[in-house]
Amino acid sequence: DVKVTQSSRYLVKRTGEKVFLECVQDMDHENMFWYRQDPGLGLRLIYFSYDVKMKEKGDIPEGYSVSREKKERFSLILESASTNQTSMYLCASSLGGAVDEQFFGPGTRLTVL
């Protein structure tokens, strides 16, 4: 089974802190994605990556950056956390080169005080 893991289920940070959210997948997937989930808005794509060291902006990249140094790991970075970044963050991965389902991690509930 595909397994996507995220470093924390719950995280509490202070405004202005630098925050790292880590995601690891174990199925050699090329594509990886970061979403944020807010009530009434569904999931919105922040950033995605089709390969190591590649990254593409999604629909809401402002205030975020990403890093993909290894194929299995995709990190989301909040350079200076703000209260409006309080949300549920979901990571996903999928095979490359074809339309395929995305496999999701359990999510990280981030609260910025």
Add this chain to the structure above:
Amino acid sequence: AQTVTQSQPEMSVQEAETVTLSCTYDTSESDYYLFWYKQPPSRQMILVIRQEAYKQQNATENRFSVNFQKAAKSFSLKISDSQLGDAAMYFCALMDSSYKLIFGSGTRLLVRP
């Protein structure tokens, strides 16, 4: 821009009955894919069913089936013989050749015993 609309924030169904969740979408692409994802209270998002737009036959997975109306851009999910374990948030999503998913806002399904 591609959009996905789920007009039912919450639905309720009696155990063993049938329920239909609605989804409409808009895209200018001719080649795309549609998905229904389920997010139980534990938060791990899982794929329920997928439909390729070029296929006329509606997809079916056990108790789950879709009614895909391409001209109307409608993609509803029917759950037959509802079970308590079906209680979850259900998200409709659209994917084009970029492999990105566009999600609807979700429908919370309650199952009454």
